[in-house]
Amino acid sequence: MATTILLVDDHPVVREGYRRLIERQPGLVVVAEAENAAMAYSHYKAHAPDLVILDLSLPGPSGIEAIRHIRQWDGSARIVVFSMRTGAMIARQAFAAGASGYVSKASPPRELLSAVATVLRGERAMSADIARAIAQDEVAGGRTALDDLSPRELEILGLTAGGMTAQAVAEALCLSLKTVHNNLSVIRATLGARTDAHLVWIAIGAGLVSPSEELALKEP
Known part of the structure; x- marks a missing residue:
């Protein structure tokens, strides 16, 4: 059976690009799209997708809030953040809210697809720049x-x-x-x-x- 995905981003053109990238992969299908946190939560409840790919920069409540609400509804929800934000602090907040993966939009497309596959296996995923930012933050002391x-x-x-x-x-x-x-x-x-x-x-x-x-x- 196909793996179902919910896309959450406030830019329709960006969502279209995600959809084309994802649906070129065998066995992946986008079943719904959302442009804000409230729609993400509503569509998740309606479609129960296998995976959510979500931007953090949304109008109104952020993607962090969307992650938190989805995970409150479904503690096993698998969510991959795909964002321009690359700071260690925001990545840690996303993981603390319940994200399973974090990929920066500066990464090559293959990193997003790799993260999708990794999270679907039940593992945590990060693009190289996010992993590096978190590691550097930890070495520097990490706490602010x-x-x-x-x-x-x-x-x-x-x-x-x-x-x-x-x-x-x-x-x-x-x-x-x-x-x-x-x-x-x-x-x-x-x-x-x-x-x-x-x-x-x-x-x-x-x-x-x-x-x-x-x-x-x-x-x-």
Whole structure:
């Protein structure tokens, strides 16, 4: 029987490229596509695919949130992250949320296909650059102030650093505006951030967002 796959990326052209690459491989078929975390969760429940290939940079709640929700629904879900983000911090967060593999979009196509095969065998997979980033981070000590943030605080930091207002973050995560403001205060205190712009550059340095994703805030 064919191995079924759910593609999650907010760019239709990118999804089309994934689909063509994947469906050229014998036994692989894309059964659904999603452009945000809510659709990913809904399509996973509807189609129960064998594997999810998911970008982290989604409108609203990030791919980390999508991974977490899918794994809460199905603890055996197999999810491969395919992202431009190559920082060790964000890769560790993806694995902690329940991802089984992490491949950077800078990798050759064969690395994504190799990761798919590896994860389908029940093993963990990483592209070479992600494995190198994690290894270098471990050698350097590995721990930063961001490790003291909760998963929810990291999610709020990532969305804020991506240019979303506190109100937009509250709506995306189904939280009250007061809760978001309180979390941002804790985040600033934990990270020693002077301004929201400083928060952005901390998040970029940790790989939570890429410079191209930063929409509204500039370097302090």
